[in-house]
Amino acid sequence: MAKPHLLSAFLQDHKVASIKSSSVFITKYICKRMDFDKEIIIVEYGPGTGALTKKFLKLMNKGSKLVIVETNEKFSSYLKKINDKRLIVVNDSAKNIDNILERLKIKKVDYVISGIPFSMTSDEEKEIIIKKTKGILDSNGVFFVYQFKKEIEDDLEKCFMIKSKKLEVRNIPPLIIFECEK
Known part of the structure; x- marks a missing residue:
């Protein structure tokens, strides 16, 4: 399967954040x-075409697991072609993460990384995702969120302590990366 084209996905799916x-x-x-x-x-x-996913798999040891949750069916199908037993691809919404992990018999996670375009997500869905993310993280777990807009900061601060915030201007377009702890 060919890599899905981000521009066409962006134009067809409001949950795709970038071209x-x-x-x-x-x-x-x-x-x-x-x-x-x-x-x-x-x-x-929201791994999209898997830029971060592929790097995680290169760096993870053989006993680690990576669960990716993607709503876009084309991206999910593409990512399912990655042949790695540590990778679990789920075509679903992050708002269902508690049920997803329960089905997988995973109690707590160490890291959650989100590329979800929260500025294009309803307030209700955003709140559900953030609260459920806090619930699945281990006591020392970290939640990374990268966004085009900083408006998510107030929502994150309701559930997390923001350890660091970085504007990455070398990304096109620039992104803000939030590192959050419980």
Whole structure:
């Protein structure tokens, strides 16, 4: 299966945030802040064509797991072609993450990374996703959120402590990366 075209997905699906994959700068920044030396469980919301997904798989040890949750069926189908037993691709909404993990018999996760365009998400859905994310994270878990707009900051602060915030201007368009802790 050919890699889905981001521009056509962007024009057809309001949940697709960009016409371009996240840059290597976003990927490097997030990965440097994660501990890949131990067995970890990562959940990625809205992986698109898998720029971060592929890097995580390269860095994860063999006992780790990566659960990706993607609403776009074309992206999910494309990502299911990645042949790696540590990868679990789920075509569903992040608002169902508690049920998804329960089906997978995963109690807590170490990292959640979100590329969901929260500025294009209803307030209700945004609140559900953020609260459920807090619920699935281990006590030392970290929630990374990258966005084009900083408006999500107030919503994040209701459930998390924002450890760091970085504007990555080398990404086109620039993105803000929030690193949040319970």
